Amino acid sequence: xxxxxxxxxxxxxxxxxxxxxxxxxxxxxxxxxxxxxxxxxxxxxxxxxxxxxxxxxxxxxxxxxxxxxxxxxxxxxxxxxxxxxxxxxxxxxxxxxxxxxxxxxxxxxxxxxxxxxxxxxxxxxxxxxxxxxxxxxxxxxxxxxxxxxxxxxxxxxxxxxxxxxxxxxxxxxxxxxxxxxxxxxxxxxxxxxxxxxxxxxxxxxxxxxxxxxxxxxxxxxxxxxxxxxxxxxxxxxxxxxxxxxxxxxxxxxxxxxxxx
Amino acid sequence: xxxxxxxxxxxxxxxxxxxxxxxxxxxxxxxxxxxxxxxxxxxxxxxxxxxxxxxxxxxxxxxxxxxxxxxxxxxxxxxxxxxxxxxxxxxxxxxxxxxxxxxxxxxxxxxxxxxxxxxxxxxxxxxxxxxxxxxxxxxxxxxxxxxxxxxxxxxxxxxxxxxxxxxxxxxxxxxxxxxxxxxxxxxxxxxxxxxxxxxxxxxxxxxxxxxxxxxxxxxxxxxxxxxxxxxxxxxxxxxxxxxxxxxxxxxxxxxxxxxxxxxxxxxxxxxxxxxxxxxxxxx
Numbered sequence: 001x002x003x004x005x006x007x008x009x010x011x012x013x014x015x016x017x018x019x020x021x022x023x024x025x026x027x028x029x030x031x032x033x034x035x036x037x038x039x040x041x042x043x044x045x046x047x048x049x050x051x052x053x054x055x056x057x058x059x060x061x062x063x064x065x066x067x068x069x070x071x072x073x074x075x076x077x078x079x080x081x082x083x084x085x086x087x088x089x090x091x092x093x094x095x096x097x098x099x100x101x102x103x104x105x106x107x108x109x110x111x112x113x114x115x116x117x118x119x120x121x122x123x124x125x126x127x128x129x130x131x132x133x134x135x136x137x138x139x140x141x142x143x144x145x146x147x148x149x150x151x152x153x154x155x156x157x158x159x160x161x162x163x164x165x166x167x168x169x170x171x172x173x174x175x176x177x178x179x180x181x182x183x184x185x186x187x188x189x190x191x192x193x194x195x196x197x198x199x200x201x202x203x204x205x206x207x208x209x210x211x212x213x214x215x216x217x218x219x220x221x222x223x224x225x226x227x228x229x230x231x232x233x234x235x236x237x238x239x240x241x242x243x244x245x246x247x248x249x250x251x252x253x254x255x256x257x258x259x260x
Numbered sequence: 261x262x263x264x265x266x267x268x269x270x271x272x273x274x275x276x277x278x279x280x281x282x283x284x285x286x287x288x289x290x291x292x293x294x295x296x297x298x299x300x301x302x303x304x305x306x307x308x309x310x311x312x313x314x315x316x317x318x319x320x321x322x323x324x325x326x327x328x329x330x331x332x333x334x335x336x337x338x339x340x341x342x343x344x345x346x347x348x349x350x351x352x353x354x355x356x357x358x359x360x361x362x363x364x365x366x367x368x369x370x371x372x373x374x375x376x377x378x379x380x381x382x383x384x385x386x387x388x389x390x391x392x393x394x395x396x397x398x399x400x401x402x403x404x405x406x407x408x409x410x411x412x413x414x415x416x417x418x419x420x421x422x423x424x425x426x427x428x429x430x431x432x433x434x435x436x437x438x439x440x441x442x443x444x445x446x447x448x449x450x451x452x453x454x455x456x457x458x459x460x461x462x463x464x465x466x467x468x469x470x471x472x473x474x475x476x477x478x479x480x481x482x483x484x485x486x487x488x489x490x491x492x493x494x495x496x497x498x499x500x501x502x503x504x505x506x507x508x509x510x511x512x513x514x515x516x517x518x519x520x521x522x523x524x525x526x527x528x529x530x531x532x533x534x535x536x537x538x539x540x541x542x543x
Contacts, residue, residue, distance in 0.1 A: 006373075013377035021381055036400050093291060094298035104471070104516030106478040108490065109509045112497035116505065117319050193389040200391065200483065215395030223399075227392045234387035 038221050046225040055210075060229070063195050063206040066123060067237070070130025071191045075184055077131070078138025082180075083172060085139075086146025103136040107194060111201045121202045130194040134187040141183025145176030178252050181245050188241055192234045207233070321503045330507035338492075343515070345488035349405070349477030350519065353412020354470050361417050361469075362462060365424025370454065375425065382421070390415040390476050394483050408480035408488075415476040416469035420462070427461025428454055460534050463527040470523045474516060489515070 022040060029039040038046075051060065085092045111129065118125045149172060157167050173180075199208025207230055214223040303323050309315055310322040321329070333339045368375045390411055397407040431454050439449050481490025489512050496504040 010373050010376040013373050014379060017377040018380040090294055093294040097295045097299050098302060100520070101513055101517055104520045105509070105513035106475040106490075106516060108475070108479045108482045109493060109512040111482070112493060112505055113509055116497075116502060117315070119319070189387065192387075193391055196389050196391045197479070200394065211392060211395050215398055218399065220399065223395055227388070227396065230392040231384065231388040234389060235384065238387060 035220055038224055042221060043224045043228060046221045047228055050222060050225050051229050059205055059207055059210050060233075062123075063199065063208070063233075066126045066130060066198075066206070067188075067191045067195050069123070069127045070194065071134055071184075071188055073127070073131040074134035074187055074191070075138050078135045078183065078187070079142050079173075079180060081135075082139045082142025083146055083168060083176075086143040086176070087172070092143065099136065099139065102132075103140075107133045108197055108201070111198065114198075115202065121204070126195070126198045126203070126206075129198045130191050133194050134191050137186035137190065138180065138183040141179045141186075142176060145179030146172055148179070149175045178249055181249060185238070185241055185245070188237055189234060192230070192237065196230060318502060321506050325503055326506040326510060329503040330510055333504070333507055333511070339511075342487065342489050342492045343511070345486075346474075346477055346481065346490065346512075346515065349408045349412055349480065349486075349488060350470075350474045352405075352409045353473040353477055354416050354466070356409065356413040357416035357420055357469055357473065358466065360413070361420035361465070362424050365421045365462075366428050366450070366454070366458070368421075369425040369428025369458070382418075386418045386422070391479060391483075394480065397480075398484050403484045403486050405486060407484055408477055408486045411480045412473040412476040416473040419468040419472060420465040423461045423465030423468070424458060427458030427465075430461065431457035460531055463531055467520075467523045467527055470519060471516070474519055478512065 026040050029037050081095075085095050107129075110132070114125050114129045114132075115121055118128060153171055153175070154167065157171055162170070195206070196208045196211070199206040200212050201208075203209045203212070207226060210226045211223060211230075214220075214226060306320075306323040310317050310320045310325075317325075368378060393411060393414065397410060401407040401410060435453050435457070436449060439453055444452070477488065478490040480486055481488035482494050483490075485491055485494065489508060493505060493508045493512070496502075496508055
């Protein structure tokens with residue numbers, strides 16, 4: 001096979017297989033005609049009816065707000081804790097048992113506790129829950145990023161009398177940024193999951209609430225449309241993040257390329 | 261940790277070897293004490309916050325109350341049955357995910373055409389939060405072990421698949437070509453070169469998937485009511501048994517830590533030969 005024919009086969013396969021899967025799904029649902037597995041075309045129509053954009057404001061907007069707030073808090077707290085923990089070995093050893101415990105616990109175990117503790121099933125509880133678990137990827141990556149900094153850099157800055165805060169702002173944060181951003185990307189994906197969990201447990205609006213209600217009322221088509229929406233939400237948020245990352249870290253990639 | 265070897269201090273300070281070594285021992289003792297002190301301090305703060313009424317004891321039972329509750333729970337067989345169910349869901353989910361993801365990952369990783377063909381479906385399915393599938397499973401498979409295992413397997417499958425694909429792609433091509441030119445057959449190349457080369461990646465995948473599988477087994481129990489620790493948490497919440505709620509969450513956390521520690525230990529043991537295990541490893 002020549003290189004060109006090989007490439008053509010690859011592109012063809014990349015297009016044909018997803019289409020074939022969609023077609024098979026459609027044919028299978030038409031043949032089985034089961035209420036539990038509606039046709040993809042039916043789901044698509046329902047998706048358009050609900051989410052573009054009649055119910056967007058009532059259910060998607062609150063969910064996005066919770067993701068946004070929880071994620072923002074997690075990033076701020078994660079970096080603010082991660083920098084000192086990365087710089088100080090004693091602090092790190094003191095914090096590690098706590099970090100290891102809280103990131104190993106299955107998050108839903110804290111859902112009922114968050115309600116009891118905060119007396120809330122509204123934004124206070126949802127955002128706190130999302131933020132709490134999204135801290136860990138940012139925190140651990142910040143610690144690692146800060147620890148990976150060339151010590152000579154920091155010692156040189158210190159011996160030139162650069163004050164500590166300026167050292168953090170001008171050396172530590174930029175050097176750790178690529179890894180912090182990698183942690184942020186994991187956190188964002190986690191935020192979507194935590195949003196669904198917290199809204200599915202008890203809520204009055206949001207995408208998870210739609211899932212819960214359509215389950216309780218046996219409405220399969222809106223449920224499938226909501227699942228599709230959540231999948232797309234995660235996909236689009238990740239895509240947006242990659243676009244921002246490319247801009248923010250352009251200097252880093254340029255530097256990497258010049259070194260390599 | 262890497263910087264502080266015994267002997268370093270004495271060489272730098274210029275004092276006698278013995279006192280240098282003594283200082284090294286003292287330093288290491290402090291190092292070991294710090295996490296213990298920190299955990300004790302946290303437990304103390306928890307106790308104080310609740311006892312002093314900063315947070316109402318009905319909302320946050322004191323540390324001693326919670327631990328006492330956990331202590332009486334672990335003496336009941338109901339607790340260990342629930343515990344066993346959760347561990348079973350985790351183990352079956354992880355096992356099935358590995359049995360599916362590793363062969364598929366090897367297939368997709370070694371054939372660029374197959375990888376291209378399934379790139380789009382994988383990219384679309386992978387980010388779907390498994391939690392979104394709970395209502396669907398509730399209505400299709402029902403509230404039983406099947407649902408729990410499906411959820412755990414679905415979640416654990418993707419990280420393992422992606423890791424295996426990367427691992428297979430990252431195998432040293434020179435080693436593969438050398439083996440081929442020595443006439444080593446396809447099956448033996450797979451067994452002797454591709455698999456050992458991909459094992460570190462697969463091990464990382466297993467570690468990630470193991471956590472995911474536990475989370476989803478627990479989630480299925482909490483949201484769908486399949487028996488296990490998650491269901492126990494749900495019952496405790498429904499009846500307002502706050503002490504028990506906290507005790508069960510504490511126990512779930514310990515289970516998570518134990519499973520994480522076990523997978524890390526197995527990984528270390530299996531990969532003793534691999535350079536990644538020589539230094540300090542973390543993800």
